[in-house]
Amino acid sequence: MLACRSFTAIIDDALHAHGLGHAHYRIMQAVALQPGMAVGALLNTLGITKQSMSRALGELLSMDLVRQETAQQDRRRRELYLTARGSEIENHLFSLQREVLLRVYRNAGGKAVEGFRRVMHGLIDESDAPGVSTGAHHLPDRSSP
Secondary structure, eight states, X not given: OHHHHHHHHTTXXXXXXXXXXXXXXXXXXXXXXXXXXXXXXXXXXXXXXXXXXXXXXXXXXXXXXXXXXXXXXXXXXXXXXXXXXXXXHHHHHHHHHHHHHHHHXXXXXXXXXXHHHHHHHHHHHHOOOXXXXXXXXXXXXXXXX
16 A cells, blocks of 8 residues: 555646646546547446546546547447547556556566466456456556656
């Protein structure tokens, strides 16, 4: 819990400067990793209430950081994308955390990092969150600048 709090605190000042909170950033991260994600899939991925997501997503849309498009195949489905400004902010926030991760990974060494990744993948796979598993998404490698 302390590690999680410390890690998320790295971006607190930058979030505040943009008028954003951690819920906004979680949405931006999910959309950055899976452009075109449907609103329903975002709700499942984040595991938050519809009311919480709706409020934060509405703010991101009104701030022109996320855009919503109607899916070509299913006109009822709304797909989410980061705008250019949203992508720029998300990349900046991620880079702040990435710098710390890279420094910590270097200090821990390769075997420790591989062990950590196996543990994290195991936790994700054991999760009861629908649609979330290490096999469900092939996430881009964002480890290098």
